[in-house]
Amino acid sequence: MVKFTTDGKYRIESLSSATLPGALKIINDHFFQDESVCMGTEVNKNPLAMEELLELCADAALDGMSLVAVSNDSDEVVSAMFNKLQEVPIEGSEKTFFETFAEERCKQASSRALVDLMVEFDTRCNFYERYNVDCGCEFMFLGSHRHHRQKHLGELLCRTAVEQARKIKNVPVTPLTIQDLGPKYSFMKPRNPVTRVPKICTALCSAIGTQKIVRSLGFTVVATFSLKDCIFNGKPFSERGVTTFCEAVTKRID
Structure with missing residues (x-):
């Protein structure tokens, strides 16, 4: 699956072992x-x-649902979108993917606080019960290189992600393997692939640009959360210059 921007300067493609390092660098250097x-x-x-x-x-990335935008001039990743297939736990006591990750693999207070907030907002929205579905595709992190913003790459990535999630029941994606992630992540344990078909796409959008993108794609705003009063390490986010809000959005794709 490859798409090109109208000016031919960029292409959108599924994340691969070859583009993973560049995608992670975009998230590290520009999204974080x-x-x-x-x-x-x-x-x-x-x-x-x-x-x-x-x-x-x-x-x-193991789900095979993540995407990248690549510059055709430099062949470098300039925008990345990490998506996660989310299944509703079969047992009521079973934890979600993000809850398990926060508890077992977040040792730093900052990373734990971020994932915990994602879990809190997801829980308050209750997407799956609200729409009576058992699987969805969550748009997790979307970031672009600062020199390649305002190029509509985020919009094209989101649009492609919706199309991919909608088609998965007829055109299954190819999951990545632990080996595809490279030596750095060879310690990770393989997990069972998601077998259910996503029926909704969801996202927690904190950037105004992303909020505009998902609205243009027909997403519904389920809830709006102020970020300025969220607390970390005894201080509200506003004391760190954060005065924006987060929109929880969803779109049916079945």
Whole structure:
């Protein structure tokens, strides 16, 4: 699956073992530094927390749903979108993917706080019960190189992600393997692939640009959360310059 921008300068393609390092660099150097919750939880100042969240990206990549935008001039990744297939736990006591990751693999307070906030917002929205579905595709992290913003790459990535999730029941994606992630993540344990078909796409959008993108794609705003009063390490996010809000959005694709 490859798409090109109208000017031919960029292409959108599925994340692969070859593009994973570049995609992780985009998230590390541009998303973690500029995104509101990353600033509010001081992930942007904590290299160890960033490493833990890059591991989260690598784990999500195993689903085969993540995408990248590549510059045709340099052949470098300039925008990355990590998506996670989410299944509703069969047993009521079973934890979700993000809950398990936070408890077992987030050792830094900053990374734990960020994932915990994702879990809290997801729980308050209750997407799956609200729409009576058992599987969805969550748009997890979306970041672009600062020199390649305002090129509509985020919009094209989101649009492609919706199309991919909608077609998965007829055109299954190819999951990545632990080996595809490279030596750095060889310690990770293989997990069973998601077998259910996503019926909704969901996202927690903290950037105004992303909020505009998903609205243009027909997503519904389920809830709006103020970020300025969220607390980390005894201080509200507003004291770290975060005064924005997060929109929880969803779109049916079945």
